[in-house]
Amino acid sequence: MRGERHPPLVERAIVQDKAYFLQMKEHPYLSLFSFIVILLVWEGVSRMAWVPPLFLPAPSAILSEGWSMVKTGAIFKHVFASLSRILWGFLIACSLGILVGILIGFFSIPEAVGNPIIAATFPIPKIAILPLLILWLGIGEASKVAVIALGVFFPMVINVYTGVKHVDPLLIKAALSLGSNRARIVRKVILPSILPMIFAGMKLGIGIALLLVVAAEMVAADAGIGFMILTAADLMQTKKLMVGLIILSLLGIFFNWLFQRLERLFIPWKQ
């Protein structure tokens, strides 16, 4: 045996899990902890006056400003003004978007007519249309609702159209073979099939609605969160401005939560 090459000394090699990192660990406390740390650092920076409070007020100061606005009720006028604009614009956009999306998705003539119009108008930033809308509809509520409706309409119509195009043709065949006509297929097959896409469109739409309501209120308004933020900036009331931003963040979070709940309620067949 001597003089021969020996095999390596390892007698056993144990297989290691090379894909262990794919099972992402959850860090539930870290999220909360880091959030609090950031707030504390921010508070400290402001308290030490490293940054003038006019530029960056402390979180505690913003909070107490917000609380006093709640107590006097001054804040509700703005929130309700913005919310009602969002609501109307959103409702109009969703109902029109679903209707038009189904029409152009399922019927060939509306598709041929509607597609180029949508392709041409979709890329225009909706805020650029606001002056035209003001010209047509006046400076009041109508033009603001209209710009929100326009902004939400496009993601909705495109989502619904895509959804209709991706309805499983086999389900349509099954419905046909069980005696459905075209109108009933729209109601009983297309509509439930596209519900997830409708909710996706609503989630996209609500972000756009928040953006547009603020922009429209900054152009011309006497109430609303956008108006409040703009006047606060003009008067160097940074705390009040920050309160406006926090409200927008909270509204966004709230709507997301709401749509998730509604989605679970309306789409019980998805796990």
Place this chain on the structure above:
Amino acid sequence: MRVLIDHISKVYVDRRGDSTEALRDIHFAIEENEFVVVVGPSGCGKSTLLNIIAGLLSSTSGQVIFEGISTDSRPRTAVVFQEFALFPWRTVFKNVVYGLEERGMKVEEQVEIAQKYISLVGLQGFENRYPHQLSGGMKQRVSIARALANDPLLLLMDEPFSALDAQTRTLMQYELSRIWEETHKSLLYITHNIQEAVFLGDRVVVLSRRPGRVLDILRIDLPRPRGEGLTLEKRYLEYVDAIWSYIKGQAREAMEEEG
């Protein structure tokens, strides 16, 4: 009632104007209460034929004629698809009553009929489940119940067990055999599986590879009810062998062409 498949041909023409001949002069009949199986190699236009008979596709020439029925409306068929085609937003019960809803039937009648067929396919207790909560075999049972509940003049099945694993498939063949013996619906069954064709059918129509032509029609003289023991019997195996001798050359050509 008799369904005549009267010299059906189908040529697909694509956008570039290239044409593919899928079916050539298919001619046979399905007698009342008969279980007819169409078997053929892959790509022989079996599903095309089924879709034409179901009224979901137009033929290039030839007609499907339901003889001996007095109705102005379209003759009622129902299809069981390979991929189940259950409505995912409807529970088992709501899937089964779909066709009845479309006919405007009273709810009490719907419930009665649905219960009858749900228990026929052995799904009692699963009425309120959604399709995603069921196994493949159970999904296909729902689909069969849905088709039968619609009381079709002709039941059409398009490779209904091909998406199932081999064991479930075998069990479902026994199940279907039992269900058919209880209902005796006129049935057209499409498959590429020769054993399945012989096990289930009263007659087997053998199609050639594309363009699909009728190579032969065999009457399967095996006693019913058919069950487990049948697949070991000499006569069963002879039928299987006879059909395989038609198909193997066709299947090899098809395989080499695709490869």
